[in-house]
Amino acid sequence: MQEQQEVLAEKPEGLNERRSQAGPQTQRFFYYTYGMTVESDIELPELMPVPASASADISIITAGITESLADATFSGKWVQLSPSQCQLNVQGIARYRIEEGRRILVDRRVLEDERDGVPARDVRQYLLGMSLGVLLYQRDWLPMHVSALHTPTGVWAFTGHSGAGKSTLGAWLHYTQGWPMISDDVAVIKPEDSQAYLYPGPPRVKLWKDALQALGIDTKGLIRDLTRHDKYHLMVDEAFHKRPEPLKALVILERAEEGETASLEPLKGVEAFRTVMGALYRPDVGQEFNSPAALMARIAQLTDRIEVYRYRRPWSLEDMDSSVETLLDYIKRDVK
Structure with a gap:
């Protein structure tokens, strides 16, 4: 628990109290993501719009939020x-309160010495990222931090530490093989399903500038990531599958040593379990809303349902076409 609290406390201090210039919302917007219908006060162009529904799964509401949770069991610098409930106080952006896996309250604030308005896209990044991730855990689901594609032999998902190249590899396979994407950031497994269906999240890709250049994609007009200046958000709505698909394989990415050729190795037992556990989105948060025993049981169930691999490859983008041949041969091995 102490280790989890230290991780959760690594963000900036909360907000001084001054509301942005945005006026009250009267229009309601409806979307589909992670297998849920979303009713929102805030327009969310990153999500797939759907007809209005009287029985939305979750609601996103603009509302005033107190600075602290009354019954908080943990209070960090930016998370309570x-x-x-979970409350996020994101300095200079907004305050978010996630409740019971059903609601997200958004209170837009700015620092007193900052501009009066906060760009809507900045508010949405934390809403569609950490806030939705917390809500998924509150519903006892498994948000997975993966890049995933629908290949000719099923859905393959890629995981690894930050900077392991999940998005780069996923985008490379999409643009060179024409395979539709399922996820580039977070997708969801619902343990109650009879199969390990992977539910897509927002249809966007986050790529570093050098990867965009290697793929011949112009950065003009793309949204920069809030925390990583050389990373860009690329909306590829038409390239994404909108509905859940059974997950066939999870692959952990590792960097090959100099002179080492690309290799793909099946994983079993403890190694496979650790790989699946490591693919969880913000597991420190997940353990706050799920007991360690319940979380481990769900991970063990998922591990038994899918194939798990380790893929080691050279890091150079110039060698990407040759280094992915081993992976492509394995993925396509059952194509008739």
Whole structure:
């Protein structure tokens, strides 16, 4: 628990109290993501719009939020937790309160010495990222930090530490093989399903500038990431599958040593379990809303349902076409 609290406390201090210039919302917007219908006060162009529904799965509401949770069991510099709620105070952007896996309250604030308005896209990045991730855990689901594609032999997902090249590899396979994408950031497994269906999230790709250049994609007009200046958000709505698909394989990416050729190795037992556990999105948060035993049981179930691999490859983008041949041969091995 102490280790989790230290991770959760690594963000900036909360906000001084001054509301942005955005006025009250009257229009309601409806979307589909992670297998849920979303009713929102805030327009979310990153999500797939759907007809209005009287029975949306979750609601996103603009509302005033107190600075602290009344029954908080943990209070960090930017995160507060209670048994049924989580509050994020993102300096200069907004305050988010996630409740019971059903609602996200958004209170837009700015620092007193900052501009009066906060760009809507900045508010949405934290709403569609950490806030939705917390809500998924509150519903006892498994948000997976993966890049995934629908290949000719099923859905293959790629995981690894930050900077392992998940998005780069996923985008490379999409643009060179024409395979539709399922996820580039977070996708969801619902343990209650009879199969390990992977539910897509927002249809966007986050790529570093050098990867965009290697793929011949112009950065003009793309949205820069808030925390990583040389990373860009690329909306590829038409390239994404919108509905859940059974997950066939999870692959952990590793960097090959100099002179080492690309290799793909099946993983079993403890190694496979650790790989699946490592693919969880913000597991420190997940353990706040799920007991360690329950979380491990769900991971063990998922590990038994899918294939797990380790893929080691050279890091150079110039060698990408040759280094992915081993992976492509394996993925396509059952194509008739």
